[in-house]
Amino acid sequence: MTSQLFAICFRATRPSELARFWSGVLGWEVAGGADESAAILSPDGTGYRIRFLPGQEPKTGQNRAHFDLTSASPEDQRQTVARALEFGGRHIDVGQLPEEGHVVLADPDGNEFCVIEPGNKFLADTGFIGALACDGTQAVGYFWSAALRWPLVWDQDEETAIQSPDGGTKITWGGPPVAPKTGPNRLSFELALLSGTGQEAGIDRLVSLGATRPESSRADDSDEGRVLMFDPDGNEFFVQGPRL
Numbered sequence: 001m002t003s004q005l006f007a008i009c010f011r012a013t014r015p016s017e018l019a020r021f022w023s024g025v026l027g028w029e030v031a032g033g034a035d036e037s038a039a040i041l042s043p044d045g046t047g048y049r050i051r052f053l054p055g056q057e058p059k060t061g062q063n064r065a066h067f068d069l070t071s072a073s074p075e076d077q078r079q080t081v082a083r084a085l086e087f088g089g090r091h092i093d094v095g096q097l098p099e100e101g102h103v104v105l106a107d108p109d110g111n112e113f114c115v116i117e118p119g120n121k122f123l124a125d126t127g128f129i130g131a132l133a134c135d136g137t138q139a140v141g142y143f144w145s146a147a148l149r150w151p152l153v154w155d156q157d158e159e160t161a162i163q164s165p166d167g168g169t170k171i172t173w174g175g176p177p178v179a180p181k182t183g184p185n186r187l188s189f190e191l192a193l194l195s196g197t198g199q200e201a202g203i204d205r206l207v208s209l210g211a212t213r214p215e216s217s218r219a220d221d222s223d224e225g226r227v228l229m230f231d232p233d234g235n236e237f238f239v240q241g242p243r244l
Helices: 015-026 076-084 139-149 199-209
Strands: 002-011 029-032 038-041 049-054 067-068 103-106 112-115 129-134 152-156 160-165 169-171 187-194 227-230 236-243
Touching: 002 015, 002 139, 002 199, 002 236, 015 029, 015 038, 015 049, 015 076, 067 103, 067 139, 076 103, 076 112, 139 152, 139 160, 139 169, 199 227, 199 236
Parallel strands: 002 049, 067 112, 129 169, 187 236
Antiparallel strands: 002 187, 029 038, 038 049, 067 129, 103 112, 152 160, 160 169, 227 236
């Protein structure tokens, strides 16, 4: 493997406040709380982290990606919803039907997420963050499967899903139609190259799989050494230098 999913990043108007919200909802540890950025880590310290970076772009529609949180029982679902509301979340309507069992919420920055009812078989082998559900094509699912070397666990009717060989959160793409992209995504991936992989070699591999770079490639202005790239659906992601 030459790269791994290091973080799922939120662009936030108040990064430290959003980190506290998600830390409270998920029970993850806050690893940084400066005004300009923050991060939370899972209790076991494995897998990806969630980073909160400064961004002032106005929200113009539903995000292209959102978390689906799982529930062990109806009471567990109610407790997760109550905890989210206590920390500053709110109920929202995105067209869900009354008979659907999941609860749709938004965090304090307006980012949508769902608390899924118990008994969902597709998310049974995941964890509390069952899925990052994305709006995207079959091609982008294939791209991320190859880029992360995560196997496809669903590929039907142009819908795709991948999952780490170690288990955990699934990343899913709903297939067409894909809503037009109107500005920078609020959620993005950050990849880390593993030790022994040169940054340019790692980037060249991603390009060979279908990623692109801006005409004037640059490091992200909020972090050192992060290279901006785009996946085949035009979603921003970042690549940082080799890690041990």
